[in-house]
Amino acid sequence: MGDSQYSFSLTTFSPSGKLVQIEHALTAVGSGQTSLGIKASNGVVIATEKKLPSILVDEASVQKIQHLTPNIGVVYSGMGPDFRVLVRKSRKQAEQYNRLYKEPIPVTQLVRETATVMQEFTQSGGVRPFGVSLLVAGYDDKGPQLYQVDPSGSYFSWKASAMGKNVSNAKTFLEKRYTEDMELDDAIHTAILTLKEGFEGEISSKNIEIGKIGADKVFRVLTPAEIDDYLAEVE
């Protein structure tokens, strides 16, 4: 095709030791809508803005928070279509594990396998890295867990984290508000307040999405009615 030195691979090292495409992918994430997650003592909550391009869009059909297994949920910042592909692959990996061992996949294992997929796309020919960072929330035998996975394939366990447009304000807010013995409901309130910090316009149950998992090990996306209740409590 082209005769540029780097045309055979989008992920060739630059002289400064960086993979430029991954940096750009992180920029794509950084300009995506804010999402965040908080690990409480008895569960995990993840939340995201759901700003739709027009009031004509049917907001009930847009689902940014997804299940990977009955006890693991995920939210993203960045490119929605890339997220859908990753969700599909992760669900398949989780189910393959379950079929082999007849046991639900531990959160760390699923995160590692998803991160491996993302890393493969930084070292293969003819592909580009995923333009999403994921926040994976799960509850298994090791208790509540929250992981962030980046386009490079690195993953981190967090007590609380944020990604996307408003990341630095959100993280500062979370650092101040986070306590080790927080319970799930407090965490949901804190998540809403954190989203409110950088929110342009009026926050309502139609333009945010919240997912939670508690000691019952069932991941659920909250209905708009439930979000309204929490918003009222926060006021």
Next chain:
Amino acid sequence: MQIFEYNGSAVVAMVGKNCFAIASDRRLGVQLQTIATDFQRISKIHDRVFIGLSGLATDVQTLYQRLVFRHKLYQLREERDMKPETFASLVSAILYEKRFGPYLCQPVIAGLGEDDKPFICTMDSIGAKELAKDFVVSGTASESLYGACEAMYKPDMEAEELFETISQALLSSVDRDCLSGWGGHVYVVTPTEIKERILKGRMD
């Protein structure tokens, strides 16, 4: 010539009170000739899971090596030991992979699960699991073993009594089978210790 009866074998596992016992014979034969009297049919996967394999000796050894390989990788990745139920599902999957050219073995899996609850199961050579609450048997002496275990077994035996029962069941059954015997190898496993004993039986 039946391929499952080429080498001769007898394996049995029994459930006790918060413990289990797994036992096998020690003969390795080539049809009517006895080649070895110290063949290892039962292997430890980890401190709380044991597998006994009856059937063709070469497949016994190869299958054991593959299972240890898989378990070691699991331990490294998940930083924990496999539960016996999980291990049984893995063995079943590995056997079914070779559905049209199977390993000629019948495994007996015994382990202590959550809360020290004993778990035993057996499966056929293509991975059909059979769970049991009392005992499982496999090998050329299996029919005699079924009879002996049914007669001698009672639930909730302590470790010492379980050892006596499984040993008597094994020795009396292999005496009725010309292809298995030449002693016995018994493991009795409780949450705190693993006791391995060699039985002296009729050496014929």
